[in-house]
Amino acid sequence: MRKLFSLLVLLISVSQAYAQAVFGTVQSGTDKSPLPGASVVLKPTAEAGMLTTVTDTEGAFRFDRVKSGVYTLEVRFLGFSVLSRNVQVQQGAVDVGVLALQEENNKLSEVQVVGRAQLGEQKGDTSQFNAKAFKTTADASAEDLVTKMPGVTIQDGKVQAQGEDVKQVMIDGKRYTGEDVNTAIRNLSADMIESVQVFDGQSDRAAFSGFDDGNRVKTLNFTTKKDRRQGYMGKASAGYGTDDRYMVGASVNYFNNNRRITVTGLTNNINMFDFSVGETPGGGMRGRRGGWGGGSPTGIINTNNFGLNYNDMWGKKIEVSGNYDYSSRDILNKQYRYRQNISGDRLGQIYTENSENDNTEESHRFNFRLQYNINENNRLLVTPNISVQRNDNATNRSANTVDGEGTMLTESQNRNNADNNSLNFNNNILFSHRFGTSGRILTTNFNTRYNRFDGDAFQLENTQNFENSDLNVNRNQFIKTDRENFSWSGNMDYSQRLGENSRLQLEYSIGNQQNDSDRRTYDFVENEGRYSDLNTPYSNTFKSDYLSQNFGPSYQYRTEKTRFQLNARYQYATLQSENQFPRDYRLKRNFSNLLPSAEYEYKISKNTNLNINYRTSTDVPSVEQLQDVLDISNPLQARIGNPELDQDYQNRLNIRFRRFDPETNRVFFVGMFGSMTQNYIANSVYTGEVPFALPADYVRQPGARITRPVNMDGYWNVRSFFNYGQPINFISSNLNVHGSVGYSRIPGMIDEQVNYANNTSLGAGINLSSNISEKVDFTVWTNSNYNLVENTLRTNQNNNYFTQNTNLRYNWIIWKGLVYRTELNHQYNSGLSQGVDNSYLLWNMSLGKKLFKNQQGEISLSVNDLLKQNVSIQRNIASDYVEDVQSTVLQRFFMVTFTYNIRKFTSGQAPDMEQENRRGPGGYKGGGYRQH
Template sequence: MRLRALLVVLLSSISFLQAQTSVPATINIGSISGKVIDKNSKQPIPYVNVTLKQAGKFITGGITQDNGNFTIKNLALEKYTVEFQFIGYKKQTVDVTLDVNSKSVSMNTILLEEEAVQLEGVEIVKEKSTYEQKIDRKVINVGKDLISAGATAGEIMNNIPSVSVDAQTNAISLRGNENVRILVDGKPTNIDPSQLLKQIPSASIKQIELITNPSAKYNPEGMSGIINIVLHKNAGQGFNGSINNGVTFAKTPKVNSSFDMNYKVGKFNVYGNYGFNHGKQKNHGFVNSYQPNAEKAVDFNFQNKNTSHLYKIGVDYYIDDRNTFSAYTTQNQFFSSGYSTTEVNYDDPAIYDIIQNNNGRNYNPSGTYNLDYKHKFKKEGENIELEYNFNRNKGTENTIFRTFTNNTSSDDPNDITNINNNTKINLDYTNPLPNDARLEVGLETRIENTNNTFNRNYAYNSDFKYERQIHSAYVTYGRQWTKWGFQIGTRFENYKADAKFNALNSNEEKFNDQINTFYPSGYVSYKLSENNSFNFNYSRRVDRPSIGQVNPIREWSTPTVSSIGNPYLKPQFTNSFELNYTRKTKIGSISTVVFYRVITQEITRLVEIDPNDPNRNILSYDNFKDNKSYGAEISGNLDFTKWWSANIGTDIYFKTIRGTVSSSFIEKDVSIFNARINNTFKASKNLRFQLFGMYRGQEQGLQFLRKSMYKTDLGASYNILKGKGTISARASDIFNTMNFSFDGDLPYKQDGAFYWESQSIYLGFNYRFGGGKNAALQRKQRDKNETQGGGGMM
């Protein structure tokens, strides 16, 4: 409902711009202005549809800004009927006359009154996911079709254009690149993205924002951009909320549930969210290696039981019309226990076969604490905001590796503790300037530290301490007029990192780094016509090594490979250029994007032979020379008929990959092609069907070629209880075609495949309750749970 209103407003705005050019300039000398506020709360109402008519015929129009103000210029000196419309409010009509003596009329304050009808329920989750293209980001409003696609955030991410999630490692990539920054409610988290995507229930997600070229107001991490996961926070009046319950049936059942509530009265708004995930996952795979005189096969079997609890509780206190205080906390409890078997079979009788059993438990509690104060000055749109955010994550792993070889067995207990803290303080100031311009400045301090300890055989083995401090300042200036808009800015950062690594019977290793850098950005938008718009943007980005990439304590281990970090890694820098063209048609909108990136000091995976065991490999990271990548995307949100609509996306990327395998430097040019389509069929008012298909093309790696994979999903949803409840069902990968398979020839010929519980059936139920009015009051940007700032002039 809210999205439909915004689309209507946007179309009206574009029509207004087009209409301005259709009347001879000699008579367009008048203007009408004013401010629209809520009659009861006296708060400004943004995005109100302002329409000018004559004899019932539409002449031109516009929308109100964030502060409720509107101005319609270049009007003929005639009599008009001005209509004000917004969802949830009564329409108001005012007659205005422009003449020689009153060329510019100020309507002062327009009071809109809420509809008296009480809504029976609050629609928290939409039937169909919708896609919005903004100046600096693509916003996916998650609907029931995506929620039923999977139990976790990682599973529904694979259904979104531009995003891919590796089903085995849960590594997430944006536009074919894994150097992407993951935020939750616009805030950083110390949880590794591969773990985070497994912990967040899909029913707890409200929006997913893809920000491929962030402005200078954003932290510059992430070569391919930012993915912001927005959790539910309802802002309706009174008490309201929703309950989601779902079960996924595969080899074993998995439960996915969430509860959302909101109570808003007077000066207070209290909200809460709880998400629960529980279930077992069974995976298996094999690798066949063909080495001279030592052919071998490796078989894998994995079984994990994961349980996660996600809590979010917050309160907003509206002190008065100019001052607001907000606070919230997000708590995440993740438990995992697993058992795996790895069998290594050698054809050479001189080498004993190996069987390794891995029995482990992981516990990862994390918490985020956020305080925010915002003050509005007397000048409309001028404000200052101070925010404090603290995130703490403590992970423990207790694993016993039991190895059988040559009729003997040995145990290798591993205990790892990871404690990560992240503190961020930022101060932002916004000042609207004349001629539809805006100035934004800000300061930020971030302090991140980690303390990791590795005990082996119940005794000390090594520890790693890492801290980095980032102090930054930014300024952006933007302006909007007629068909053009632009924004320029830069961010200065002082970066300092210190690391210490101690190991048993070894000398202490130290590492430090300090860099002062500017990160410029720029945006230019142009509306060629009502249905055609262009946007060109540029930004300089940085990929600072993650904790996992610099931590020399092993991340995981098998009988043949161990993964460790490199504390001497340097940051890599990216200059990113992007051109976006959006075409609106009678059936929807189509967006085409081309991008080009130049990367320096690229961070790449490194495979080396273990110096202590020639039969084992070490997987780590290193910096290599400069690199380039480019690609194109086409996506559409289309309504073909009244009963058939679809979200369509296809993309292709070209890049050069580099790395070292067995002391040999490898360089290859590769391309990646992906395609997705999500169809929705409306059988009746309450019954919907979904048909989803995806194809992920083959991808060349340093050591092997990953073969293509694809799947088809079929789903349905039915509204009950007068629209308050929805029953959903989905059959995923109905042809059981989704698996990871590969062929390789470095450092020797090998092939293999991995399989997971891709084929499954999901059943879910969503119930919405509450009776508050759907008031569309102005909310702070932080209330939308979006990343900081808007990134451009709208």
């Protein structure tokens, strides 16, 4: 007992020795707006460790565990003068108050600075880029700007940064609320941006508690120019073209410091999903927003869209943001599918399919976020969101299966009509309390989620058996589906400072997920003229209850250069399920797992950073995977659930190395991302007999395959990505070279035989973007991928294929407001299946003339797919097949468009677009930097 008492006294003494804290807020001296991401350094006058941090989204910073003494506090932020002051720490906390940074006063008239503007700098795991170093046209969007930056690309229509999809956008440190990242970056003008930060954003829970929970998302933060934070800007366009093609859209942003309102609207039939301030007149330059390989979105799509985004501060303590989006789409799509099956008993079966799909979608989505900074020690965050969706779908499908010698086995004609409605509601409440300067933090979180799905489907089938015509099938059924899901979860984290550089956290969490699904199938009764005969074997009522609990400690050690965190979680979970149809079945299963995780971060130098992150997690099977009912919506590719599935266990390892040389403007990034899954939910495919019960009236056709999910070990997915970038001074451009190596191993079973589909991919690309002139803007990039596909069960069905996508975007102000724009996108494919187009060249262009005094208007003539070669091809690889899918795309049309730029800022005047073109963003001209 005496030793225990002495230990407690020692811990209390250590805690009191470092109870002092230094905190404050960094703001702009011009408009009092917070400066997130500012670098704050606390330097002791005597020999001791220097402390560094960066400000949060509110511009706030805090140093804990500060020894008594005299310090120099330095604050730095790009575009502002360095602030320095002395701070004396004795007993208790030191509030330095509001630190107002002044903009650098270098506005000497017509002074030309020789050399290029600095690209940016590396701040720990944050890459910050100077927007002035990347020239764009005056009417470009933030998307056009960031894709010129090192490591930022467009892949499959999504913005990627450092090899990962961007999932979150912030403006001046305030989160842009909404699910669509592309919409967010397209509705911000490039000439409003001062700098761009790229980093791995932590979850709100981790930000509140100070302990990383592993839920990170790649984030872009746009810092706007001070003279662009009050006023409004936007664009409106209207166009009409051949084949009755039309487009009317508008996007308007209102800025008043903390208050930001964005309104967008769009109606068109040219496959545009959103309208942005950087939209090319006529909507012709769409290749970079399309699907696989950079092609256009599949199908012919009519879209009506309205969006409203709101961000504001209610007083000094409440930050709010909200988003509402309405969308309706009518999509007509025809597809050709060529699938080479991997079989255990039949070699070389080929499945081909032609389908026509008419799909109408309508959705309402609302997201809201309220953060209440009650006081220095208490914060509350509430984030509700709701969505309502309706989907009407009609599909006509013609499919057949042939054997390896080309003999027809089965042919099927079927039609499916479905009317689906869904409601989704989610709410999260997060509260954090800091116990004064003691270093103790309590964080609590409670989440509720509700989902409801109602579906009515009509299914007609006519299947012809070429081996035995007596087994031909004609089926007419109605399927009614009602599905309801309710889940809740809560957790409590308590952390305590152990010493100058270390903290300990204890966490407990509990969650419950309840599913109730009722699927009933009725056969059509001829003499009654209605669907009244309940088909029990094709019906299923299913209930499941999943309860999980987690408990464990976390330890964190942090110094000026090193951060290390180790977590250990013990999870105990129970899964109960109950079936009524097609048979009575009850199941109860218990799971017990240890879930460790660790993270190590080392700041090798000011501009060089290494991060290693290891995580483990579990995932419970979905209702569809557990539901023991045969789905024959495609009779040749039937599916059935498995109520005996276990949860899977995932291991993930991420390694990232970043280096930014501010003297040479060279950027290097390399990352490796790997995952391994035990009890992976794989596909078990049966071409012959099955070890489970099927409906008595089900007729198994030759070549038909039944897929059932099973748990298997051996899933791997490893990929690496690197990017090297530097300026090319002799042509005033930026060069980026990137490459990737990937390997995936997907386990599966075919007729009870194990098969591993191994896919090795090698990729390389180069990107050259201009900073040449105020009248010329171009981007050239090419990306190549070589894939080696190997199957362990049938090695003679291995397949290798090569793809290369090359893109040129070019904007040229020819003379007195005459603008020429063009985009060429070439796709080359080698090794794909027969019956699909291997290569194409998509060429879009427009010629426009600026109008009005400030060149705010433009009339243009544009053409989409000038050569009429546009196609869409997608390759899919699974454990039991390799397939190529070719879809309908929008081809050549001409359009005349009128566009008007809306711009007015605090000066009360609209910016002169011709002057903006001459000067470029931030006054950049001809590779130099002009300051006024």
